[in-house]
Amino acid sequence: MRRPSGGGLRRMLSVVGVAVPVAAAVAGCLPAPVTAQARATSTLWTQFVIAAAVVGAIVWGLITVAIVRYRRRPADAGSIPPQIVDSRNLEIAWTVLPILTILGLFGLTLVALGQVDARAVSPRVTVDVTAYRWQWRFDYEGTAVSVAGGPDQPAEMVVPVGEPVHIVLTSVDVAHSFFVPAFLFKRDAIPGHPNEFDVTIDEPGVYAGQCAEFCGVFHDRMTLRVRAVPRDVFDTWLAGQVPAAPSTSAAPSASAAP
Secondary structure, X not given: OOOOOHHHHHHHHHHHHHHHHHHHHHHOOOOOOOEHHHHHHHHHHHHHHHHHHHXXXXXXXXXXXXXXXXXXXXXXXXXXXXXXXXXXXXHHHHHHHHHHHHHHHHHHHHHHHHHHOOOOOOOOEEEEEEEEOOEEEEEEOOOOOEEEOEOOEOEEEEEEOOOOEEEEEEEOOOOEEEEEHHHOEEEEEEOOEOEEEEEOEOOXXXXXXXXXXXXXXXXXXXXXXXXXXXXXXXXXXXXXXXXXXXXXXXXXXXXXXX
């Protein structure tokens, strides 16, 4: 059996060299993260794509070298190549390396999850987000301010930038899902089981969201907006809100849920 030449090794390294930039480009297909939690998710995605590209490039490279370098030639007729049996070093390598790779990715995942699920000790803003068919209601704890969407007017949640905002998410009828693509985050709204999380938005802007769990006939209309503004603008907005009177567009009670 012929041993790998320097040319074969160079070909394999060139495959790896092409795969890593391609992986980086694929990782960039995610929406640009706009929250601290989304940056952790984006970083983890990039790390996984690069790891997958490197592993794939090594496998494809070795297969290509084996096919091209060690293919059967006319001169090999009637001969049997040297047989390798019980290669302990090879068996250890292909057992230990995948285990170390998986453990490394598992550790990176734990770090990212810790950042996404981290809670501020005493957030200055807490918003109770209530999902109902087929809109949203945002109640600002400690105030009488409540913002509810209607059939033709999606609800808009106004929050300050640069500080954690605590969200308490629930539903009064069926399962919904709070999803803002720019946050790289989705969390289910389940009746009777509130979900709580923090979000820290980096830059002012308006970010579109929607329900990501099919919830009935008008599921496609269950959209929302998150408007992030500087703290002084948020304080002015909050002080200028008049407590909303009950209306037909407000969330139904749990007992009245269809």
